[in-house]
């Protein structure tokens with residue numbers, strides 16, 4: 059059981075090892091958006107961000123003639139990704155391949171040295187047991203499909219050289235592989251995040267997006283009952299997970315008042331009992347606006363990163 063050996067080695071604390079966070083999800087689900095705020099908060103001197111879409115086996119041109127899309131594990135060097143994740147998890151450097159999303163080409167590999175925290179985001183970071191064994195915290199981004207489609211069209215037509223028709227066609231081509239290989243990773247996440255309208259709330263079409271966070275008991279979440287007790291725009295509910303087990307679900311309304319969002323962020327931060335003040339600058343979106351549901355989600359992830367850092371074995 060090689061994945062168990064990775065667990066054992068990491069638990070034993072052989073050498074200085076980083077805290078590892080995975081953010082998985084389909085294309086344009088919002089992984090980079092979430093990651094960017096975390097890197098900004100902790101600083102590039104403490105945090106390394108890796109995108110595992112760099113392990114694509116074929117470039118865009120070569121992929122045109124393949125019977126599968128970039129989502130298929132056969133279209134990615136999964137074993138090399140697993141080896142590299144193990145090395146990073148043990149605090150070792152890697153020479154990582156690089157896929158240029160602007161041109162669709164594989165370019166010169168880059169040296170990546172893990173700092174205190176490593177965020178690994180991409181299509182398939184939670185695909186295999188061996189990869190999953192490398193992480194302390196796992197997240198799956200699960201926006202409604204129509205929301206993701208709109209984000210993908212907007213992003214791919216402005217930054218990746220696609221026409222709207224090409225994006226729609228590619229999404230159609232990918233649907234089966236998304237269901238077979240991407241979405242099953244949802245069940246392996248400690249936290250499932252959905253930015254979008256909340257079920258049962260009749261938000262106007264241009265309302266800011268809300269967030270629903272499924273907080274599975276696979277890691278210790280900060281106690282949130284007191285945090286949400288006096289809040290109008292945050293609710294904690296007990297739901298049944300897909301396997302029938304009880305699970306906490308945190309709702310953050312998109313129209314949360316800025317003052318209330320600040321109180322909630324400070325309250326989560328205070329549970330860490332660190333001397334530094336609650337970081338600001340969270341929740342930034344690519345269009346220059348700020349989303350409080352995104353900021354609160356990032357803060358919760360910061361809580362887990364800093365807590366895991368405090369608990370990890372020292373030499």
Ligand SMILES: Nc1ncnc2c1ncn2[C@@H]1O[C@H](COP(=O)(O)OP(=O)(O)OP(=O)(O)O)[C@@H](O)[C@H]1O
Nearest residue numbers: 084085086087088089090091209213253343344352
């Ligand atoms: N919570 C959000 N609110 C508003 N817009 C968002 C949100 N998350 C992502 N977006 C938008 O969706 C687009 C795709 O987001 P992002 O690049 O973060 O996705 P990704 O999962 O990293 O994509 P890929 O894996 O394809 O590189 C971006 O243009 C971004 O602005």
Ligand SMILES: O=C(CO)[C@H](O)[C@H](O)COP(=O)(O)O
Nearest residue numbers: 085086111118128159162218
């Ligand atoms: O799913 C994606 C993650 O961003 C990309 O579409 C995938 O990486 C392939 O890239 P390209 O758009 O160059 O074909």
